[in-house]
Amino acid sequence: MLQFAAVKPGExxxxxxxxxxxxxxxxxxKFQADATGVEIDELLVKESSARIHSLGLDxxxxxxxxxxxxxxxxxxxxxxxxxxxxxxxKLRPIxxxxxxxxxxxxxxxxxxxxxxxxxxQFIEDDGAGRSHTLFLYVIHx
Numbered sequence: 089m090l091q092f093a094a095v096k097p098g099e100x101x102x103x104x105x106x107x108x109x110x111x112x113x114x115x116x117x118k119f120q121a122d123a124t125g126v127e128i129d130e131l132l133v134k135e136s137s138a139r140i141h142s143l144g145l146d147x148x149x150x151x152x153x154x155x156x157x158x159x160x161x162x163x164x165x166x167x168x169x170x171x172x173x174x175x176x177x178k179l180r181p182i183x184x185x186x187x188x189x190x191x192x193x194x195x196x197x198x199x200x201x202x203x204x205x206x207x208x209q210f211i212e213d214d215g216a217g218r219s220h221t222l223f224l225y226v227i228h229x
Contacts, residue, residue, distance in 0.1 A: 089168050092209060092222050093194045095119040099165035102126060104156045104179070109136025109149075111168050116140075116149035121166070125151040126159050162186045170196035177201060183227075193225040200225060 097120035103111040106125025115123035133153040140149045205223040
């Protein structure tokens, strides 16, 4: 997802529903992005925040606890989204209001209805025998 979005050093990246924080950590480590995860589960926030701290990434990565529909994404250069279609439907108008021209969004497996991706990529086997599709959107307002 990070390669597909062509994440650049210093870009502000958000991972919505960041889970264990792996995308946030990888974005900070390998891509030198300023990475923020949004996660509602308190235990996952504590675990991923502890991992970020143990890796010395405190200044480059963080996890905020909260509802991903209640956040401000206006600073974002890139968003990572692996949510169900119903969540994407709720999120879309928020992103349309908040994001500036040029912001990139990568959706994993579930496209945003009503948006046309700039490109998509089918991954036949992720190494565990599962296939996936990535969708890249760019805000054009």
